[in-house]
Amino acid sequence: MAGTKTEENPIETRSVLGMHLAKTLVGLALGLALTTPLAASPVPDGWQAIREQARGQTVYWNAWAGDTRINGYIAWVGQQMAETHGVEVVHVKLDDTSTAISRVIAEKAADNQDDGSIDLVWLNGENFAAMREHELLYGPFTDTLPNFALTRPADNPEVATDFTLPTDGFESPWGKAQITFYHDAQEVESPPTSIEALLDWAEAHPGRFSYPRIPDFTGSTFLKQVLIALTDDRQALDAPVAQSDFDRLTAPLWDYLDALHPHLWRSGRQFPDSGPELRSLMGAGELSLAFTFQPSEPAAAVADFELPPSTRSYVLDGGTLGNVHFVAIPFNSPHKAAALVLANFLLSPEAQAHKQDLSVWGDRTVLDVAHLDEASRRRFSDEADNPAMLAPEALSQTLPEPHPSWMTALQAAWQTRYTAQ
C-alpha cells in the first residue's frame, strides 16, 4: 500500500487516504455540503459518488457488544445495508470501546496511515475527546451525510456537542441516553425523587442501593449527577476543571458520599462493576433501587426475564444527566465511503425508528421528529405502552454533561478517597 506520509492532521490525512477517487469525491461532497442549505437535503452529486464507491466495500464496525438487543439491531442494520447499498457490515464485538482505540493507537504508532482495521467506532464523551485530541479521527464528515440535517443541529445543539465539546463534525449522532432510576414497585412503593431524598431512603433501607465502581462510566455519571444537584455553581462545570476551585466545589459531593456509603450495598466497602451488573443485582434481589443510562433498559430486562414485571422507571425531579452517543471514523479507515454511507443510514428515519422500537432496542432517536415529513413521523408515532418504560415526556428534562475534564478529575478524587481504605 503506497501513499505519501502526511503528518498527524486528520484533515490532511484524509486527502492521502482515499488513494483513488475517494479523496476528490469526499472533498467534493464536503464542499457541496458546506454550501448547500441543510434543511432540504437533496442528494448532492458528491454523495451519489460516495454511494457508488461504497458499493462492494466492507465496513468493520467496532461496537460494544454486551447486549443481545443492540447486537440484534446492528445485525439488522447489516442486512439493510447489504440489500440497499451493497455494503457488508461486520460487527466487531467489543467488551470495551478502549480496545478499539488501542488498536488505532497501535496502528498510528506503526505509521499505518491508510489501511487501518477499523472503519467505524461507537463512542462518546471521554473516548471521543481523547481520540480527537490525539488526532485519531477522520473528519469533519457529518455535513456530508444527507440525513444529518434531519437532526436539525442548529436547534438541537446536543447532536453536535459531546460533553460540552463541539464535535466539529468528527462524529455523527446515533442515539440518546439519560440517567433513569428503576425499582420493583411491589417492593418499593415511593422511591426517592431527588438526590437529597436518596440519602434518606438509603438510610431507611440499608444495603439496598449502590452505584457502579468508579471509573465505570455509569458510576461516574452518578457522581456528576450528585455534584450537579448539590453544587451552588453549575456554570463552573461547563468549563475545564482547571478553571475552578475543585476542592471547594466538590466538597458537598464528598460530604454526601461519606454520609451515603455506610448505607449502601456491602456498606460501601464494595461496589458493583458496571451498570449492567447493577441490573443483574436487581434481578437477583440484592438491590431494591438502581439506575441506568439507557432509559429502555429496565423494560427490555423485563422482557428478557431479568427483572420482575412489576419494575417501574422514573427520573429525578428537575431532570437527570443525559447525553448523545455517536459513531466516528478512525483516521486510517480504508473504507471511508462505506463508513459514511453506514453513518448516514443510521440517521435515516427508518433506522432510527426501528432502533427506538422497544422490542428491538428502545434507544431514543436523535432526529428532530417534529420536523420530519408526515410519513417519516408516523414511523415514530406508535409509542410502546410498556409499564416498565419511562413515559416519553419524563425525558424532556435533560441536564447537560459537564466538561469531560470533570469526569477525569472526579474519578481520580474518588479513587484516592475510597480505594484501599
Add this chain to the structure above:
Amino acid sequence: MLLRLTPVVVLVLLVVPILAGVAMALLPAFGYLPALGGESFSLAPWRELLAQPGLARSVGISLASGLITTALSLAVVLLFLAVAADTRLDRWLRRLVSPLLALPHAAAAFGLAFLIAPSGLLARLFSPGLTGWEQPPDWLILQDPWGLSLMLGLVIKELPFLLLMSLAALPQLDAPRRVALARSLGYHPTTAWLKGVAPALYPLIRLPVYAVIAFASSVVDVAMILGPTLPPTLAVSVLEWFHDPDLAKRFLAAAGAVLQLGVTLAALLIWWGLECLTRRLGRRWVENGRRRGGERWLRLTGRGFLIITTLTAGLGLIGLALYSVAGFWRFPDALPTTLTPRHWQTALPALGGPVATTLVIATSATLLAMLLTLAALEHEQRRGRRTATLALLYLPLIVPQIAFLFGLMVLLESLDIRARLPLVILTHLLFVLPYVFLSMAESYRHFDPRWTRLALTLGHSPNAAFWRVRLPMLLAPILTAAAVGMAVSIGQYLPTLLLGGGRIATVTTEAVSLASGGNRRIIGVWALVQAILPLLGFILAMGLPRLLWSHRRGMQGAP
C-alpha cells in the same frame, strides 16, 4: 537434521515475540510512545504509578494469590496422592481431572460466583427454610478484599492441572515399590508416600508449579470476576489503565505491566526461597524416623478438599446451566419460576462461525505445538541429554500477557504483517506449546527405552522406530496433551482480539464481549458453549485410544 533445528525454531517462535513485545512495553513505561505524544524518556509514568491509591495492596494481593493458590493446590494434590488407593472414589476423582481441566477459567469463575454469591445457588437452596432469608444477606463474599474467593476460584482450576501433571510424572518414580519398601520398614502407607515418593516427585513437577505461580499472580479474567475491587489485583488495575479513555494513562499502564512482570518474578523468587527452606526442614522430618502420624486427618483433608473442589466446580456448572434456561428467577426460589429456551435460541444461530473459527485456530495451533514438542523430545532422546534452551519454553507462561501483547501488536503493525488468522494461530502457539510440552514431556522421557532398542536391533531405522513403535504406543498421552492444547487455545481472549484486529471472532471473544453486558442468562449460555468444546476434546482424547486399542489393554492410557 531437521530435528536438530527444533530448539532453534522453538526459540524463534516463542522467545523473540515475547522479548520484542516486552521491549515495546518498556518504551512507553519510560515515557516513550510518539503516537501519544511521548517523545522523550522520563520517569513520570513510574512516579504516577507509585502515587496510585492502593498500589501496595494490589501488589500484595497479586503476590499472595500467586503463592497461596499454588501452595494450597500443591498441598491438596500431594495429600490426595498420598492417601489415594485403588478405590472406586479415587479412580472417579482421578478421572474427573481432565474435564475439570477443560473448563475455561472464566466459566469456572462465573460458576463459582453464581454458586457462592449471597443471592447464589447455595443461599437459594437453604432459603428461606434454614436461613429465614427472604432477601439475600448483605454479605461481602464475592470479590472480598482479602482475595479469598479469587484464590478459591483459582484453586478449582489449578488443582486439576497439578494433579494431571503429577499423575503423568508418577510412573517414572515407581512409586508402588518405594512405598512397599518403606512399608516393609514399618511406615504407615500414607507416611511412606509422603516421605518416600513426594520428595522425588516434586522436582518433576517443579516447572508446572512455577507456571501456576506465574499464572495465579497475573491472571486477569478470574480476578475480574472473583477478585477484590478496591483496589483490584495489579493485573486488573493494569488492564483498567489500558482501558481508560484518558489515553495518557497508557504510559501508566505500561509501567504497571512492567511492575506486574516484577511481581511475578518476585513471587517465583519467594517460592524458590521457600523451596530451599522446605528442603532443609523437610529433610529433618523425612529422616526423623517417625513411622506414622495424623493419618486420619491427612486422609480426610486430602480427599475432602479434592471432593469439595470437584463438587464446587460441578455445582457451578449446574448453576450456569440453570441460568442459561431461566425465565425470571426471584430470590429465594431454588429453581427459576419458568424455564425458557429463548437464550439458547438467540445464541445458536450466531454460533456457527465462531465455533468453526475456534476449531480452525485451536487445531492448527495444537498440531503445530504437537509437531514441535515431539520433534524437540525426539531430538532430546537421540542426543541422549536434555536441551537446556527448552527451559525457555516456559517464558510465555511466566511473562504476563498484558506485558507483551500490546507491544507485540505495535511491532507487527510496524512490520506491516496483516495476515490475521496465521498471526492469531502463532500467538496462540505461544501459550499452547508450553502446555503441550508440559503434558507430553514426562511420558515421553520415561518411555521405556528398551522398546526403541528392540526395534533398532530388529534392523529398523531410528525414524521407523519413532513412527512405528514410539508414536503408536504413546497415543494416549499424545491425545491428552493435544486436548490440553486445544483447551488452552480455546480459552485465549486478548491474543485473539488484539492480534486478530478484532476481525477474528471465536467462541471466547463472543463470550467475553457478551459477558460485559452482565446478563447472567447469556453468560450461562456462552460459558457452557465455551466449556463444551474443550470437553469434547478431552472425551475424544480418552475415547480414541480405547477404541483404537480395544484389543490391547496396556495401551488404553491412564484410568
